[in-house]
Amino acid sequence: MARSIYIASPNAGTGKSTVALGLVSCLTKVVAKVGVFRPFVESREGDAFLTLLLNRAGSTTPAEQCVGATWDEFHADPEEALARIVDAYRALAREHDVVIIDGSDFTDVAGNPELALNARVAANIGVPVLLVVSGQHDVEDVVASVEVSMAEIADNHARTVAVVANKCLPETRQAVGEALSAIEGITSTTLPEVPLLAAPVVREVLDAVEGTLIAGDKTLLDREAESVLVCAMDVSHVLERLTAGQLAIVPADRSAMLISLMAAQASSSFPILSGLILNGGFEVAPHALRLLEGLDVNIPVMTSPLDTFTAASAAGSLQGLLAHGSERKIDVAVTTFEQEADVEALLSALEVEPSEVVTPIMFQAELVERSRANRKTIVLPEPDDDRVLRAADAILRRGIADLVLLGDETTVRARATELGLDIAAARVVATNDPELLEKYAEEFARLRAKKGVTLEQAREKVQDVSYFGTMMVHMGDADGMVSGAAHTTAHTIVPSFQIIKTKPGTSIVSSVFLMLLQDRVLVYGDCAVNPEPNAAELAARLAAHPLVAEVCHPSLPSHAQHERAARLMDCFGGVATVRPVGGVAAAEDLGRHTRIWLPATSLGGVESSFERRRRFPSEAPTVPEDLLRVSVGIEDVEDLWRDLDAALRAVHA
Numbered sequence: 001m002a003r004s005i006y007i008a009s010p011n012a013g014t015g016k017s018t019v020a021l022g023l024v025s026c027l028t029k030v031v032a033k034v035g036v037f038r039p040f041v042e043s044r045e046g047d048a049f050l051t052l053l054l055n056r057a058g059s060t061t062p063a064e065q066c067v068g069a070t071w072d073e074f075h076a077d078p079e080e081a082l083a084r085i086v087d088a089y090r091a092l093a094r095e096h097d098v099v100i101i102d103g104s105d106f107t108d109v110a111g112n113p114e115l116a117l118n119a120r121v122a123a124n125i126g127v128p129v130l131l132v133v134s135g136q137h138d139v140e141d142v143v144a145s146v147e148v149s150m151a152e153i154a155d156n157h158a159r160t161v162a163v164v165a166n167k168c169l170p171e172t173r174q175a176v177g178e179a180l181s182a183i184e185g186i187t188s189t190t191l192p193e194v195p196l197l198a199a200p201v202v203r204e205v206l207d208a209v210e211g212t213l214i215a216g217d218k219t220l221l222d223r224e225a226e227s228v229l230v231c232a233m234d235v236s237h238v239l240e241r242l243t244a245g246q247l248a249i250v251p252a253d254r255s256a257m258l259i260s261l262m263a264a265q266a267s268s269s270f271p272i273l274s275g276l277i278l279n280g281g282f283e284v285a286p287h288a289l290r291l292l293e294g295l296d297v298n299i300p301v302m303t304s305p306l307d308t309f310t311a312a313s314a315a316g317s318l319q320g321l322l323a324h325g326s327e328r329k330i331d332v333a334v335t336t337f338e339q340e341a342d343v344e345a346l347l348s349a350l351e352v353e354p355s356e357v358v359t360p361i362m363f364q365a366e367l368v369e370r371s372r373a374n375r376k377t378i379v380l381p382e383p384d385d386d387r388v389l390r391a392a393d394a395i396l397r398r399g400i401a402d403l404v405l406l407g408d409e410t411t412v413r414a415r416a417t418e419l420g421l422d423i424a425a426a427r428v429v430a431t432n433d434p435e436l437l438e439k440y441a442e443e444f445a446r447l448r449a450k451k452g453v454t455l456e457q458a459r460e461k462v463q464d465v466s467y468f469g470t471m472m473v474h475m476g477d478a479d480g481m482v483s484g485a486a487h488t489t490a491h492t493i494v495p496s497f498q499i500i501k502t503k504p505g506t507s508i509v510s511s512v513f514l515m516l517l518q519d520r521v522l523v524y525g526d527c528a529v530n531p532e533p534n535a536a537e538l539a540a541r542l543a544a545h546p547l548v549a550e551v552c553h554p555s556l557p558s559h560a561q562h563e564r565a566a567r568l569m570d571c572f573g574g575v576a577t578v579r580p581v582g583g584v585a586a587a588e589d590l591g592r593h594t595r596i597w598l599p600a601t602s603l604g605g606v607e608s609s610f611e612r613r614r615r616f617p618s619e620a621p622t623v624p625e626d627l628l629r630v631s632v633g634i635e636d637v638e639d640l641w642r643d644l645d646a647a648l649r650a651v652h653a
Helices: 016-027 048-057 071-076 078-093 112-125 139-155 173-181 202-208 218-222 235-239 255-266 286-294 308-316 327-340 343-350 360-373 386-398 409-418 434-447 455-461 465-474 489-499 533-543 562-568 583-592 637-651
Strands: 003-008 034-041 067-070 098-102 129-134 160-168 187-192 212-215 227-230 246-251 275-279 301-303 377-380 402-406 427-429 512-516 521-525 548-552 575-580 609-612 628-631
Touching: 003 016, 003 112, 016 034, 016 048, 016 098, 016 129, 016 160, 016 327, 016 343, 034 048, 034 071, 034 078, 048 098, 067 071, 067 078, 071 078, 078 098, 078 112, 112 129, 112 139, 129 139, 139 160, 139 173, 160 173, 160 343, 173 187, 187 327, 187 343, 202 218, 202 275, 202 308, 212 286, 227 308, 235 255, 246 255, 246 308, 255 275, 255 286, 275 308, 327 386, 360 512, 377 386, 377 465, 386 402, 386 409, 402 465, 409 427, 434 455, 434 465, 434 489, 465 489, 533 548, 533 575, 533 637, 575 583, 583 609, 583 637
Parallel strands: 003 098, 003 129, 034 067, 034 098, 129 160, 160 187, 227 246, 246 275, 275 301, 377 402, 402 427
Antiparallel strands: 212 301, 512 521, 548 575, 575 628, 609 628
């Protein structure tokens, strides 16, 4: 049976979901099979938070197998429901290394009776309890909540092994942690309050105020509304109270206030709001609508029929759920848990043993840890793509790398703010930056002087983001560049061929894709850079073979037309010539020892073949008698190489 932990709370609003999500994410880094179980759900179909946990766990177990009983089933027959919960849990535990049991959410029973019920379930399935309490209160109140809850759990024959005080205030967090550490028999840790995690998305607010979107970017409806401001005071006082991510509520007939707020959004001097609600059911003045249309402002502007008090109450009372939150909110929750909780102590309390299996999630976690330990500076040349900005926000928040974004700083940062992203730690560089442009242009002109590139041409060329980013890497201003969201593979890698080039003696540039499947990681080689890699790869290997006297293929730097071929061809073709050691006798004898290679003239088929060209009197005397014309087919390059290498050695055996 799996090691398991039952996560329970004494009341609603403790942030239990954050702990469950964070714990699942941390466990996936050390064990192969993490299971998730919810003993109580509203419905067996469409439990959003269970789906989120299963996705984070990388589990392929059907959601219906991860549920104990519905509340309706429990009320109809409590004992039968408990028996069903135990059976469902035991079946799930047999198939997993660790199971996280997410207790009820106080959606059906209020107060301690629900904690007692969760404790009873934990006792019946034989697993310890991780207690999550709110850390927003005085230290004495937090400790009292823990002690009362632990007593309640013990009275129902379950055992508390760990406590998490969540949503701790900055001024009391340390004191709460110290007080909990004094409680014997438990492992304890604390988490800070993160307002974003409780914030609803603007789309939820839109529904709550019965609103209609009249202007703005629809994609920004998925941004969190982190606070609410009722704009019922003088404009000057409203402007001084604006904060990033705020939702402003303005009566629709207050045109002056609307115009002032939209002007503030168009200005780089004011924070970007998450949205604007025009309430009261009034018609918006035509001149105000024209202003909205003319300003380059993307925040959602909504109308609502509700009066100010009702609209503010509806918006302010909403609690954002992780299950319905944005990817950013989910990522913030996981990152907060990983960075702020004493994860090692919690895993030790669970007695979790690391797995020898490496799952895709574990693989990614290892890459992240390596990146943090050897932090590099990476150039992102495509910040005009929202996906890149979201990735930048996540990378910076997780401490994976330092970032340089190429683009206009005002535009890039404004769009990130509109999306509710934090890229303050990133450096934003324009490709027309005078100092860098001149430095890079001079170096590029030097590198390409043999190709006739002038300094003026170089200045124009390096302003292309792919060339500029590659020059940053070449000049040591960055360690690497990641591109391809909006640019083709060719646009991304051609600058590296021209600027960084290959190591001496290396003629082939390769690429790999990491394919993360449910149960394994696959590496696919040469999927993009070398569409026809066999001939070039074999030519490079044959050139280094002790039983080969000469190889001719345009991919080799030794070829007289190599540079011209590299400039004019996407690949170097599938035909090469080879002269083996041993002369004509070796060339003639080679065909007797190959299994895959056909000793025949190629007529354009897909099979690999070779032939000695100087076999007939009509052949030109300039053709060496031992020359083999090699036509490389579609077979696996490793199979071809093993066959050819074995044949060469057999000839000389």
